Amino acid sequence: MNKKMICLIKHSLNKKIKTKWFVAVNILLAVLIIALSNIDRIISFFGGDFENKTKVYIVDNANVYDNFKNYFDENAKALEDIGDYKVSKAKKSKEKLKEKIKEDEIIIEINTSDTNYLEAEVTSYNTISMITSTLISSTLNSIKNDYVILQSHLTEQEIASLTSNVEITKTTTNPDVDTYKDSEYKDILSSGIITIFIIPFFIFIVTLTQMLGAEINDEKSSRGMEIIISSVPAKTHFLSKIIASLSFVLFQTLLILSYGAIGLIIRKIFSGINKSGISNVVSGYVSDIFKSIKSSGLLDVLLKGLPIFIVLIVVSFLAYALLAAVLASVTTNIEDYQQIQTPLMMIIMAGYFLAIMANAFEGALFIKIMAFVPFISVLLAPVMYLLGQISLIGLLISTIIMILTTIIIYHFGLRIYKVGILNYSSTNLWKKMFNSLKKEQV
Amino acid sequence: MLKVKEITKYYGDLLAVDNLSFEINDGEIFGLLGVNGAGKTTTFRLILGLIDKNHGEITLDGEKIDYNNISNIGFLPEERSLLTKMTVLDQVVYYASLKGMEKDKILKELDYWLERFNITEYKDIKIKDLSKGNQQKIQFICAVIHNPKLIILDEPFSGLDPINVEMIMSAIRDLKKNGKMIIFSSHRMEHVELFCEKLIILVHGKSVLSGSINKIKKDYQKKNIHIVGDVNKEDLLNIKGVVDVSKISNEYIVKIENDSIVENVFKYIKKCENITKFSVEDATLNEIFIDKVGEKYE
Numbered sequence: 001m002n003k004k005m006i007c008l009i010k011h012s013l014n015k016k017i018k019t020k021w022f023v024a025v026n027i028l029l030a031v032l033i034i035a036l037s038n039i040d041r042i043i044s045f046f047g048g049d050f051e052n053k054t055k056v057y058i059v060d061n062a063n064v065y066d067n068f069k070n071y072f073d074e075n076a077k078a079l080e081d082i083g084d085y086k087v088s089k090a091k092k093s094k095e096k097l098k099e100k101i102k103e104d105e106i107i108i109e110i111n112t113s114d115t116n117y118l119e120a121e122v123t124s125y126n127t128i129s130m131i132t133s134t135l136i137s138s139t140l141n142s143i144k145n146d147y148v149i150l151q152s153h154l155t156e157q158e159i160a161s162l163t164s165n166v167e168i169t170k171t172t173t174n175p176d177v178d179t180y181k182d183s184e185y186k187d188i189l190s191s192g193i194i195t196i197f198i199i200p201f202f203i204f205i206v207t208l209t210q211m212l213g214a215e216i217n218d219e220k221s222s223r224g225m226e227i228i229i230s231s232v233p234a235k236t237h238f239l240s241k242i243i244a245s246l247s248f249v250l251f252q253t254l255l256i257l258s259y260g261a262i263g264l265i266i267r268k269i270f271s272g273i274n275k276s277g278i279s280n281v282v283s284g285y286v287s288d289i290f291k292s293i294k295s296s297g298l299l300d301v302l303l304k305g306l307p308i309f310i311v312l313i314v315v316s317f318l319a320y321a322l323l324a325a326v327l328a329s330v331t332t333n334i335e336d337y338q339q340i341q342t343p344l345m346m347i348i349m350a351g352y353f354l355a356i357m358a359n360a361f362e363g364a365l366f367i368k369i370m371a372f373v374p375f376i377s378v379l380l381a382p383v384m385y386l387l388g389q390i391s392l393i394g395l396l397i398s399t400i401i402m403i404l405t406t407i408i409i410y411h412f413g414l415r416i417y418k419v420g421i422l423n424y425s426s427t428n429l430w431k432k433m434f435n436s437l438k439k440e441q442v
Numbered sequence: 443m444l445k446v447k448e449i450t451k452y453y454g455d456l457l458a459v460d461n462l463s464f465e466i467n468d469g470e471i472f473g474l475l476g477v478n479g480a481g482k483t484t485t486f487r488l489i490l491g492l493i494d495k496n497h498g499e500i501t502l503d504g505e506k507i508d509y510n511n512i513s514n515i516g517f518l519p520e521e522r523s524l525l526t527k528m529t530v531l532d533q534v535v536y537y538a539s540l541k542g543m544e545k546d547k548i549l550k551e552l553d554y555w556l557e558r559f560n561i562t563e564y565k566d567i568k569i570k571d572l573s574k575g576n577q578q579k580i581q582f583i584c585a586v587i588h589n590p591k592l593i594i595l596d597e598p599f600s601g602l603d604p605i606n607v608e609m610i611m612s613a614i615r616d617l618k619k620n621g622k623m624i625i626f627s628s629h630r631m632e633h634v635e636l637f638c639e640k641l642i643i644l645v646h647g648k649s650v651l652s653g654s655i656n657k658i659k660k661d662y663q664k665k666n667i668h669i670v671g672d673v674n675k676e677d678l679l680n681i682k683g684v685v686d687v688s689k690i691s692n693e694y695i696v697k698i699e700n701d702s703i704v705e706n707v708f709k710y711i712k713k714c715e716n717i718t719k720f721s722v723e724d725a726t727l728n729e730i731f732i733d734k735v736g737e738k739y740e
Contacts, residue, residue, distance in 0.1 A: 007539040223523040227584065230490045230517050231540035233509050422492055428454065435454075 004232045005240050012215065012244030017251070030259040037263025041270060054132065057090040057097055059109040062118055064143045065089050068110070071142040075135050085135075094123070101125050108136065110143075117151065118144045198379055200256075201313070202352045204249050205378075208317065209324035209344060212245045213337045216328035216421070225421050234418040242321045249317070301386060305395055309382050312399040316378035319406040320344070326413040329420030330433055336426070344375075351379035358383050372398045374405035412437055443467050444489070444592055444623055449498030451484055451647070458484045460648040462498075466592075466640070471614070471624045473634040473641035473655075477735060481647035482627040483520060486594050489625075490517055502592060513541045516590035518581055520597045520627075526570035530556075530580055533569055534587060541588040548587065555583040559609055574601040582610055586617065593617060595626035599633055611637065631728035643734055651734045659724040663700040664733070666725060667707055668693055671717035681706050693719070 016022060035042060056072070058065050069087045076085055090097055094109045101107065107123040120140050122128070128136070149159055219225045228237060323344060331337040354370055358380065361367055371381040371390055381398040384390045390398070419436035423429070444466040451459040459481045466472045474482050487493045489500055491507055500507055502514060524533055531552070538548040556562045559579045564572060569580065578601050586593055595614070599607045615637060618624060628634055634641060635655065642652040651658060664685065670693050678687045678696055683703035688695050696707060704722055711717055725733075 003542065004540055007536070011536050218527075219525065222525050223519060223521045224525045225523075226487075226492065226519045227517065227523045227537055228540060229492055230515070231512065231537070422487075431454070 002236070005236050008232065008237060008240035009244045009247070012241060013248060015215065016211065016248050026255060029256060030262070033256065033259040034263040034266060037260060038267050053084055053086045055105045056085055056087045057105065057107045058087065059090045059094045059097070059107060061109065061111045062147070064110055064118070064147060067143045067146055068139060072135065072139040075138055079131060079135065098123055106132070117148050198352060198355050198383070201379060202348060204253065205317065205320050205348055206345065208245055208249050208321055209341060211248065212241060212321055212324040213328035213341060214334060216241060216325060217331060217334045217337050220421060221333055229422060234421060235414055237421070238325060238414055238417050241325055242318065245321055246317060298386070305382065305385050305392060308392070308395050308399050312378055312381065312402060315399065315402050315406050316375065319375065319402065319409055322406065322409045322413050326409070326416050326420070329417045330423065330429060332424055332426055347375045351376035355379040355383045358389065359387055362387065362389065372401055374402050377402055443503060444625070445501045446489065447499045449488055449500060450496045451488055451493065452496050458647050459488065460646070462647070462649055464642050464652060466623045466625055468623055469618055469621045470640065471618055471626070471638050473638035474625060474627045474644065475634060475641055475731060476644035480644040482644060483596060484647070486517070486596055489594065490515060513588060514591045516585040516588065516593040518585035518595045518598055520600070522577055522581065524569045524577060524581060527568060529566050529568050531565050533580065534584055537584045538587050543588050551587045552583065555587065558613065575603060575606045578602055579606065579610070582613070590622070592623045592625070595624065597628055598626055599628060599630060631726065631731055635727040643731060645735055651730070655727065658730065662725050662730050664725050665698050665701060665704070666723050667696040667698060667704065668719060668721040668723060669696060669711065669717070670719035671711070672715045673711065677710060678707070681710060
């Protein structure tokens, strides 16, 4: 890399980084990311009624309280809501409790029945939430089963056989299926992880194209381009802009990751202090996801495709940057650039939505084909691979297509760029650009 | 020496520069004249290699101009080419670095030029906050700070007041003394006349007049006779070979076809009274330009 290119890259990066806006945006991002990493603690700090437990009073006329409590706690634990309820046996009659019932109280009267073995009447001040209602129903059904079995005078062995789960043996004939563990694996992918991975790519590609276009247009509209191109070749200028923009995106990504790391460090520092129920839930949720990723085999698949992912991402970013630079070079002002880059934005959007929808439309040939289409493939192909809809070879082919496309864009884009950056008129624009493609010397 | 040999440039079907040739020696100031669209800027762009020529050759000191020797050229474009959000210091450092200069040297040279143009206080001011004239001074500094052999100045005096024009002119004269080749375009013929040794006039990309200014003026047949005294305009116009008579203040300017008419005019003047001035002068460059360009323009 020669001195002049380093000078151009340095200038370009300084122009982006040494601004008040960059500092302001990054302060805001740091605060937001650190706050989001510790949102549960912030909520706890301000207080609220999330610590208040729903009190469930059991008016037990069927002698099933202990059984009810055991099942209720078990079900609540499964729903990760155990900390939200307090079940106790009522010491007063239902009518007396009803007279002074509060917002967070539920009264359940359980009676025996000649026809249905057990009956229950649930009373509350407000409408009961769906989760609580489901919890109560499933608990009552469970104790009813036990009650019926008990009334049937069965042996312990008979009871154990009756209540045990059906043994299921899963067999698949697809030879590729052992690379991922089917339903559990896909549940993890569809639970939002895909979206979490795709959104940063989407944001960074949009930022990259916008920034690159604005910078080239700025130099063009101020006519500084004539001085610059009379000092360095168009090719050097072209590459310097691409390298500077990609470096900036990389730098910004690292900054965002470091804000996240700071947020997690703060979380760790305060983990022993004032640990609320919400904190437990969040920590548990995150660690559960990691455990699931590992146990489901997703991590193995991810690691196997990682080198190709990285190549595809780097090449695609490069291709987007090249295309943005070429488009910016042929426009004469930022407004024109905004218009001309609209199709590019639509392609990015298409990739984004297809990637999100890929799991829902499993097996769709259209989506499978789109995974090989340059510019869309960076968002779609990795997702399709993780979902098992394309193989590792498929991912590789998609990457090779993207590499070839990038080479073609570079080769012909550079010719357009050289003519475009010194063109200040939109008259016969397409003719000029078409003619530039015929020129060999750049 | 800059040697431009038979260069031709087409923009599509439009012939922008037509078989143009000229040479500039070290320490020479060369004027490239023409109306708007005559091909001046295209010629500059061809010299700088910003656009490809269809035919011809351009060499600087015998070598083809490319990015290996482009730092030997300084360029001041017609339009403001400064990045207005930058400070004067950053702007000059940026452009000079692209010419291969080291930062220490840039800072030293910048201080010299800022002092010379009496704008040292603007070093850390953003370009956008400078007046047009001061922006042009900065643009001039950017063109010459790297001590190039050839300096291309496209309308260097545009937007400048008379004091600043004189300041830039003085700098150009010093650069000439230091052996620089200077090629510049201007619509102001008095500027060209003041310090150009050679010039070329372009019409539709083609040279219609070229050579040293002295020779051009000498070869130009039409002269002006300046007379102060009691003369009759109609009598002057009746003399054969007198093209036009105009009066500015108390002075008559008599345009004649060639030197041979002077004698007839002088004979008439001898008959008149109170003659205090009779002076035969060459036509101005402006007159020559209008005459030559006007002939070919339509």
